[in-house]
Amino acid sequence: MIRDVIVQGLIDLVGRDAALYRPEDLLAYECDGYTVHKRAPRAVVFPTSTEEVSKIVKYLYENEVPFIPRGAGTGLSGGAIPLSGEVILSLVKMRKLIHVDLQNRLAVVQPGFVNLKLTNSVASKGYYYAPDPSSQYACTIGGNVAENAGGAHCLKYGVTTNHILGMQLVLANGEIVEIGGAPDMPGYDLMGILTGSEGTLGIVTEITVRILKNPEGKKTVLAYFDQVEDASHAVSDIIAAGIVPAALEMMDKTAIEAVEAGNFPVGHPKGLEALLLIEVDGIAAGIDDQIDEIIEVCKHRKVTQVKVAENDRERASWWANRKTAFPAMGAISPDYLVQDGVIPRSRLPEVLEKIRQISEESGLRIANVFHAGDGNLHPLILYDARKPGETELAVKVGSAVLKVCADVGGSITGEHGVGIEKQNEMCFVFTEEELEAQLCIRDVFNPNNLLNPDKLFPKPSRCAEMRVAR
Amino acid sequence: MIRDVIVQGLIDLVGRDAALYRPEDLLAYECDGYTVHKRAPRAVVFPTSTEEVSKIVKYLYENEVPFIPRGAGTGLSGGAIPLSGEVILSLVKMRKLIHVDLQNRLAVVQPGFVNLKLTNSVASKGYYYAPDPSSQYACTIGGNVAENAGGAHCLKYGVTTNHILGMQLVLANGEIVEIGGAPDMPGYDLMGILTGSEGTLGIVTEITVRILKNPEGKKTVLAYFDQVEDASHAVSDIIAAGIVPAALEMMDKTAIEAVEAGNFPVGHPKGLEALLLIEVDGIAAGIDDQIDEIIEVCKHRKVTQVKVAENDRERASWWANRKTAFPAMGAISPDYLVQDGVIPRSRLPEVLEKIRQISEESGLRIANVFHAGDGNLHPLILYDARKPGETELAVKVGSAVLKVCADVGGSITGEHGVGIEKQNEMCFVFTEEELEAQLCIRDVFNPNNLLNPDKLFPKPSRCAEMRVAR
Known part of the structure; x- marks a missing residue:
């Protein structure tokens, strides 16, 4: 006997096998990749077709029950986290x-x-x-x-x-x-x-x-530097040379320490201050020239070692090393918070220095691993959630980092979204009028705010506080 | 003494030198590049700053006077044409x-x-x-x-x-x-x-x-064909080969006749059925290989002649010839109407054949000059506005061409917009619900429809008629 009539109504729509509602079954849906806030949903349903999604949504809409769509739950800004008993529509069974x-x-x-x-x-x-x-x-x-x-x-x-x-x-x-x-x-x-x-x-x-x-050809370069600033300048120089690499990634000392302690170490030298991972693709005939030019630029910026991947296996190992940087943080810190600021590429050295200062002042280590080519930073703030106040401090440090990005004409998110994590930081980049214009658009599609409610935008009047606070 | 108080109000705002209001001065603002419909605006004002635009708009908004922004007036779908005495804000003096x-x-x-x-x-x-x-x-x-x-x-x-x-x-x-x-x-x-x-x-x-x-290197190929179909297949083959040319343009017999009679003839052979103008750019080292591959593809599709531009001057002459195709129509027809349909590239031969049939049935010649690589057609419908009924026929033929594009899963405009020309054809690609959703968005930004009113969307209930009519 299910006491919640809404849950019963959902089961009637999708069947008992396509709904979760027992407290122990809901645990996995308390948060997504943003783990700072947790709350159980009212229920989780698993539609298998567009028509079923439509039926469920109609039912929830008519009963004025808020709801959240969810994919794999890997989001890093808390967009799929329930705030007040929403029903989650998990779309993982619609995977054709x-x-x-x-x-x-x-x-x-x-x-x-x-x-x-x-x-x-x-x-x-x-x-x-x-x-x-x-x-x-x-x-x-x-x-x-x-x-x-x-x-x-x-x-x-x-x-x-x-x-x-x-x-x-x-x-x-x-x-x-x-x-x-x-x-x-x-x-x-x-x-x-x-x-x-x-x-x-x-x-x-x-x-x-x-x-x-697939591009006809592809080559990948790994370049080591003794100074973060040299690596930053190399990034700008590569772009200024008219090369648009397929990827241009940077990791700093703390990030390198983490990936080498993770599941895919590749043997980067110990104590390295910064590395660049650069990939060029396109017409095979032009690639060697570009690689030569990139190596020249790196040498001009005092690269200590630079190598080209010898084969696909080596390239794949470098990418595995880079792409698992976030989970690898677990090897060097009990908890971490990923930030996602964007800055004009030319401001890279200055912003990295400011992030270093924030780290020093707060006492929390910050690792930097990011898409340097497009100025999309991922500062990883390392902390220990078991220590009282440290989660709150990490959140505050994250906000301070975003303020630095906004102040140089950048943005508070490149690819991770706002979710619940950066709602208040929206005030760093939008005026009240601009936020109001966006809310008007939300109201067109989502008039009673049942669809993923209270995400993405700051709470009313929060902007004035944020502006005073900093 | 100006009798129109609104005009007087505008002059008070911007000064007498920055406003036109005499009937003879308004003639040039009766239409833009879409010449089928003409109507004079109430006045034209020439703001010189954002603040001045804001002041003018506030004044018109408060007095509930409709208004239209206008650039150079080269638009081809009538977006800057007054419908009922709007005030035009010409932005040509804001040209810094x-x-x-x-x-x-x-x-x-x-x-x-x-x-x-x-x-x-x-x-x-x-x-x-x-x-x-x-x-x-x-x-x-x-x-x-x-x-x-x-x-x-x-x-x-x-x-x-x-x-x-x-x-x-x-x-x-x-x-x-x-x-x-x-x-x-x-x-x-x-x-x-x-x-x-x-x-x-x-x-x-x-x-x-x-x-x-600027790309490091650039090469341009001109390829002649005896059959439109061969040229169409060559387009698909080039893309299928994994080449993304910077430009991939096609002209048919009538278009070639026009450009050769225009201001920039380049000496294309007489009686040619189709030509492709193909440009490749990027890293210098890879370009020759791509050009060789393009030439191979063309040969496979029975190209009758293919040549690579020998220098920048020759390339520029080919582009001048292509880019003046629209005005060059004046050399072979008193009037012309440019259409702007988009189709999936793979449907090119079939759609060109259907356009040929529409031309034959209507008795109006249609020249085709278009961005073949991205499936963006520009059928030029040739007519004589002095002959009674022929303008209306040309408009009808244009609509029929767009229906063909919509029916193969394409769109009614690639780059010229809807304006007043294709308002009804919006029904070919959107349901009433979808148009309603767009109108809700317009209402957010433009609540009383004073800003470029009655453009872009079909008149209410027009869709049902359009669907029955065809």
Whole structure:
């Protein structure tokens, strides 16, 4: 006998096997990749089709029950965390690859389809899906759309929004609509506004994405530096030389220490201050020249050692080392908080120095591992949640880092979204009027704020406080 | 003594030299590049700053007078044409290049700054602005933002929306807001929705655009074919080979006849059925291989002649020939109507055949000159406005062509916008619900429909008629 009539109503809609509601079953849904705040949902349901999503949403809408769409739960800003007993629609059972059309370079997937599986599905034909978040082995394309996910190779190829051609979605009232689909569509760019809207405007139930042909050639360089500043300048110099690498990643001393203690060490020298991981792809014939130029730039910036990956195996090991940097932090710190600021590339040395100062003043170590080429920083704030007050301190340090980014004309998120983590920091980059304009748009799609409520925007009047506080 | 109090009010705001109101002065503002419909505005004002735009808009908003922003007036879908005595805000006096930041690869311009001038301003340093509509010598970047303008080189580099980093705009009530600006911004993608909104959501008064480094190398191929179908297949084959040319343009027999009779003939052979103009750019070392591959593909598709531009002068002459194709139609027909449909590239041969049939049935010649690589067709419908009924027939033929594009999963506009020309054809690609959703968004920004009123969307209930009629 289920006492919650809403839960009973959901079970009637989807069946007992497609719903979780016992407290012990809800534990796994208390948070996503942002672990600072936890709260159980009212229930979790697992629809298997667009029509089922629509039915569930209609039911919740009519009963005025708030709800949250959720993919793999790898999000880092808490966008899928319940705040007050929302029902979670988990889309992991909608994980089909519906259609691949190589001639027109597109694929249609359900939202629960895992990012890396798409590349794996078309790799044998020589194609791939470009956006590659570090969590790509687990995260879903629906989640990527919600967060407008990036990845190491987004410097050259753009983020998720640049690879979405169309989508089917269920609106907050349960209505099903199609947007995009053709190469160019007239009217307002609703695909742009939906992508990165963090589940506040609709639930994406089918996504048409761009598939790219594998580049003919690819080479990867690893460069070691004795000074962070030299590495930063090398980044600017490479771009200034007119090269657009496929990826241009940087790790600092603490990050290197972590990845070497993690599951995929590659033997970086001990005590190294900074490294760059640079990949160039494209027409095979041009690549060696670019690699030579990159090596020249690094030498000019006092690189201590620079090597080119000898084969695919070596390249893959370097990438595994880099891409597991976040989980590898676990090897050197009980807890960590990932930040996600963006800055104009030319301000890199100055901002890294300010982050070093914040670390020193707060007493918390900060590791830097990031997409240097597009100025997307990922400071990892290391802390121990068991020590009283340290979680709060880590959150405060994260906010201070974002303020530095905003102050140099940057942004508070490159690819992880705002969620609940950075709601107040929205005030660093938007005026009250600008936030009001965005809320008006939310109200069009999500008039009674049942769909992922109270995320993404600061609480009313919070901006004035934030501005005074800093 | 001016009898119209609104005109007097505007003169009080901007001064007598910055306003036109005499019937003879308004003639030039009766239409833009879409000449099928003409109507004089109530007045034209020429603001010189964001603050002045704001003042004018506030005044018009308070007096409930409708108004239209206008750039160079080169738009092809009638977006700047008055429908019922609107006041035009001409932005041609806001034509400053405000700021260039080569290190961060951006420039800030006023909306009336001419597209080509931007490239000219940074060319000596080795940079350029990528979107290159054929009207780039005259059209403004503000107008490019309104229409989300494309161009021949958008196959590789994307359209205007991919090159806009931020904007300042005046809302319908006169409020000034800033959007974008940083490399990535959280919240909803308002820049995407503003770009291509055809002057219905706000008046852009400052634009931050991306500047690109000139490619190291560039080569251009001209290929002649005896059959349109062979040329179409060559287009698909080039893309299928994994080459993304910077530009991949096609002209058919009638188009070639026109450009050879225009101001920039290059001596194409007489009676030619189709030609491709293909440009490859990037790292110098890889280009020759790509050119060889393109030539191989063309040979496989029975190319009758293929040549590589020997120098920049020859390349420039080929582009001048192609880019003046629209005005060159004047040499072979008293009037012409440009259409702007988009189709999946793989449907090219089939759609061109259907357009040929429409031409035959209607008795109107149709020239095809278009961005073949991205499936963006520009059928030019040739007619004589002096013959009774022929303008109406040309409009009808244009609509029939768009229906063909929509029916193969394409779109009714690639880069020219909807304006007043394709309002009803919106019903080919959107349901009533989808149009309603877009109108809700318009109402957020433009609540009383004073800003470029009655454009872009079909008149209510028109969709049902359109669907029955075809």
